[in-house]
Each structure stands twice: as C-alpha cells, then as structure tokens.
Amino acid sequence: MSEPLDEILNVVVGNFNQWITIFLMVAGLYVVVARGNMVKKLVGLSIFQTSVYLLYISPGKILGGTPPIITDGVEVYSNPLPHVLILTAIVVGVATLALGLGLVVRINEAYGTIEEEEIFDQGSDE
Amino acid sequence: MVLLTLMALVVIGVVRLRNLFAVVILSSAYSFLMASVLIVLDAVDVAMTEAAVGAGVSTVLMLAALYLTKVEEAAPRHTPLLPMFVAVVIGAALVYGSVDMPNFGDAFTPVNTHVGSGYLVRSIPETGVDNVVSSVLASYRGYDTLGETVVVFTAGIGVLLLLRRNKRSRSKD
Amino acid sequence: MRVDVVLRVVTKLLLPFILLFGLYVQFHGEIGPGGGFQAGVIVGACIILYAIMFGLDRAMRVLSVTAVEKMISLGVLLYLGTGFAGMVMGGEFLNYSVLQHDPVHGQHLGITLIELGVLVTVAGTMVAIFYAFAGRGR
Numbered sequence: 001m002s003e004p005l006d007e008i009l010n011v012v013v014g015n016f017n018q019w020i021t022i023f024l025m026v027a028g029l030y031v032v033v034a035r036g037n038m039v040k041k042l043v044g045l046s047i048f049q050t051s052v053y054l055l056y057i058s059p060g061k062i063l064g065g066t067p068p069i070i071t072d073g074v075e076v077y078s079n080p081l082p083h084v085l086i087l088t089a090i091v092v093g094v095a096t097l098a099l100g101l102g103l104v105v106r107i108n109e110a111y112g113t114i115e116e117e118e119i120f121d122q123g124s125d126e
Numbered sequence: 127m128v129l130l131t132l133m134a135l136v137v138i139g140v141v142r143l144r145n146l147f148a149v150v151i152l153s154s155a156y157s158f159l160m161a162s163v164l165i166v167l168d169a170v171d172v173a174m175t176e177a178a179v180g181a182g183v184s185t186v187l188m189l190a191a192l193y194l195t196k197v198e199e200a201a202p203r204h205t206p207l208l209p210m211f212v213a214v215v216i217g218a219a220l221v222y223g224s225v226d227m228p229n230f231g232d233a234f235t236p237v238n239t240h241v242g243s244g245y246l247v248r249s250i251p252e253t254g255v256d257n258v259v260s261s262v263l264a265s266y267r268g269y270d271t272l273g274e275t276v277v278v279f280t281a282g283i284g285v286l287l288l289l290r291r292n293k294r295s296r297s298k299d
Numbered sequence: 300m301r302v303d304v305v306l307r308v309v310t311k312l313l314l315p316f317i318l319l320f321g322l323y324v325q326f327h328g329e330i331g332p333g334g335g336f337q338a339g340v341i342v343g344a345c346i347i348l349y350a351i352m353f354g355l356d357r358a359m360r361v362l363s364v365t366a367v368e369k370m371i372s373l374g375v376l377l378y379l380g381t382g383f384a385g386m387v388m389g390g391e392f393l394n395y396s397v398l399q400h401d402p403v404h405g406q407h408l409g410i411t412l413i414e415l416g417v418l419v420t421v422a423g424t425m426v427a428i429f430y431a432f433a434g435r436g437r
Contacts, residue, residue: 010229011225013230014228014230015224015230016230017130017230018224018227018230019221019224020130020133020134022217022221022224023134023137023217024133024134025217026216027137027140027141027213028137029212029213029216030209030213031140031141033209033212033213034206034209035199036200037146037200039146039149039150039191039199042188043149043150043188044140046184047140047153047156050156050157050160050180053160053172054160057167057172058167058230059227059228059237060167060169060237060238062168062232063230063232063233065168067168067169068168068246068259069170069256069257069332070246070250070257071256077246078168079238080245080246080258080259081262083169083171083172083259084262086169086172087171088270088271088274089274090172090175090336091175091179091274091278091340092274092277092278094179094180094187094425095278095281095282095424095428096277096281097187098184098187098281098282098285098432099281099284099285099288101187101191102284102285102288102289102431102432105191105289105435106288106289108194108195108196114195114196115199115200117200170332171333171334174324174333174337175337178337178340179340182340182344183340183343183344183425186351186429187429187432190429190432190433191432194432194435252402252403252406253403253410254406255329255406256329257329257330257331257332257334259332260328260329260333260334261329264334264335264413264414265395265409265410268382268393268413271413272378272382272393275374275378275416275417275421276375279372279374279375282371282423282424282427282428283371285427285428286427288431289432289435290434
C-alpha cells in the first residue's frame, strides 16, 4: 500500500470512535435546539449524554486489554477510572430524565400541550 | 465499528421520526447498542448499568410520560437551518480537534498512565477487592459516590413533589 | 387490568429469579461486574414489572408508597452513617480502614455497607418515580 493512503487509513481507524461520538453529540444538540416537542428534547438530551459516556470510556480502552477485574495470568487491564465516573453518571442521568419527564407531565396538565411554540402562543394571547 | 455505525443510523432515525412512540422504542434499541459497544470497550459494569437503566427503566418512564401526554409531534414551524448550521460548525471544529487526539487503544496515553493504572496496582493489597471498578467506586472515590447517591435522592424527591397528589386535594376533586 | 395469561404466568415465574439476580449482582460485585447501582436498578425493575403486570394496587400492597419513600432516605442515611462511623472510630470521613482491626477487613465491611446504601436508595427512587408516573394516570 502506498505511504499517504496508509497514513489516512491510520487516522480514520484511530479516530473512528471519536467521530461517531462527535456525530452523536452534535445530533443530540441539534434535536435539543431545533425541535419544539419537549419529550423529543429530552430524548435528544439523553443521546447527548450517552455520547459523553462514549467520550469517556473509549480512551480508557487498551487494545489487548481485559475488563479491570484482577485475575491471575492477565497483565493488561483497561483503565477503570472512566468506568467508575460513567457508572454513576448513568444512574444520575436516569434520575434527572425522570425529573424532566415529571416537569413535562406537569406542563402538559397546565397548558394542555407539550409543544414549546404553542405554549409561547398561549402566553402572548393573555 | 459496525456497532458504532449502527448506532449512528439509529440516531438518524430518532432525529427524523415524528411519532414519539417510535422515537422512544428506537432510543431503547440505541441503548442496547450502546451497551454492546461498552462491552467491546471492556466496560462490563457500565454496560450492565446501561442495559438495565437505558433500555429498561428509562424506556418505561418515557412510555409512562407519553401515556400522560401526546404521542404525535407537531410539524416544525421554522426551517431548522440555523440549528443545523450551528451543529455542523461545532461538529467540524470537534472533528478538526480529534485528529490530534491519541489513537484508539493506545496504552501510553496520559489517560492510561497516571491515576487509573495506580488503582489497578493498589486495589488488591489495600482493599482486597478483585473488581477494581467496585473498589474505586466505593472506597477511593467514596465522596463522589456519596454525591451521586444524594443526587439520585434529590431527583426522586423532586419527582415525588411534582407528581404526587396528596390525599386532601384528591378528595376535593 | 387484563393482560395476556401467558405474560402473567411467565412474569410470575421470572420474578424470583430477577430478584435473586439483583442480589447476586449486589454481593458478587466485589469479584465480578456489578455493585449497588446495577443491583438497585434490577430490584427496582422487578417491582416495576410486577406493577405493570398485576396492577398498581397489588404492587403497592407488596411495597407501599411510604415504605418506598423511607427507602430513599434510608439508603443515604446508611451511606452517611458509614462515613461518620469511620470518623467516630478515629479515622477520616468515609475511611473504612478503621472500622475493624484489619484495614482490609474494614475496607470490605465499609464497601459492603455503602453498596447496600446505594442499592436501597436507587431501588427506592426507581420504584417511587414509577409509582408517581403511574399513579398520575388514574
């Protein structure tokens, strides 16, 4: 294989996970900003959040490593620290998601809609 | 790599669909894919949590919330050009930055050579716990975990405050 | 609530195993993958499954709302109590090495207690959130 092509392939393989992470992050951001429906916004927010899990976990992976559970005869372990941070983040994520959904339910009861624009319309009528 | 591509496709589906029921089910599938990716990345504890939380509990909660609200999303009134532009610019900047990042799976990056590897050596003699994730979670970073537990506690109390009807107001209805 | 009889029977068969798996994840967490957070979610999901299949009233008879609310705070208190016990025994806050004569045994005890606190809080919160959403719909 020719030298520059090899280099490009190296960059693509080495960074593919980060590019997917970036794509997920940007897609989540887009949903949060562009969509007016509040449940959709929360789904976008959780996609953004899961992209952060990927951002933390993937640098901690070591090729040829195993999960960080100490076993005889295994030398290379992946980095345990990001796992700990993300483990707690997931559970906190679902708790805050539930809080957001609770707010959405209350907004629906108060305004009869979960579309942002329609709520703004109601506000300007008064 | 295949799993990651699948995840990206599912997300495109989530962004485009307007039926919220389908969106919720797709995001559940997305969580399962994420759990599989995490297993490939050696994060078994995290994968277990993601499968139980992301695909299980949060899907149930989303469906419960949909049951209480509406299933169909209204058509957007603005053309989403500005958000799209912002998203593309941010994505481009991040991709530009990512080229200088260390390659995937490298053992000698700063992430893998400082604190994390120290825990791997210290866990057995100091705590006698085989699973390093558990020992770091509960012992070395006990303060963090205490904070997270309190956050879960607070969120639970918040939901109860928002959604619970007390006995008096129910009898009035 | 009428649900398919096959689903009901299979749920009834599965429930004890889900609970048992939750406890296994909890207490095996020091050797294999697992811990308080995962076990809490699994135990919570078990109760939620029961509530979906057999109706909210029957689930609330198994685990009442007050009990769930007490569970949420009890877990945090257990966690904090373990931390303060370390202080009383002459160490720092959340230092488990002083809980018993041997530091390693002390760590073992401390980690077990803390994971138990996390389990109770997380399971309680999940069930409480589900009760709140489901109770709203009636």
